[in-house]
Amino acid sequence: MINSPVPGDADASSEPPEAERVDEIVRRGPRGAIAVAGIATAIVIGLWYAFYFLVFLPRGVIQ
Numbered sequence: 001m002i003n004s005p006v007p008g009d010a011d012a013s014s015e016p017p018e019a020e021r022v023d024e025i026v027r028r029g030p031r032g033a034i035a036v037a038g039i040a041t042a043i044v045i046g047l048w049y050a051f052y053f054l055v056f057l058p059r060g061v062i063q
Contacts (some may be wrong), residue, residue: 016024
């Protein structure tokens with residue numbers, strides 16, 4: 001891999017193996033993705049309500 005540490009590097013021995021780092025990241029879960037999806041959903045719902053109250057209601061009842 002391009003980002004693999006060089007064998008025999010002094011700094012690489014202090015870092016945990018890559019598999020352990022990946023396991024730790026996976027254990028934390030997709031918090032960032034859930035946050036982005038939640039924010040996007042809130043924006044869409046907010047725009048829908050704004051469109052409803054600012055465009056549909058002022059026009060009145062369709063006859």
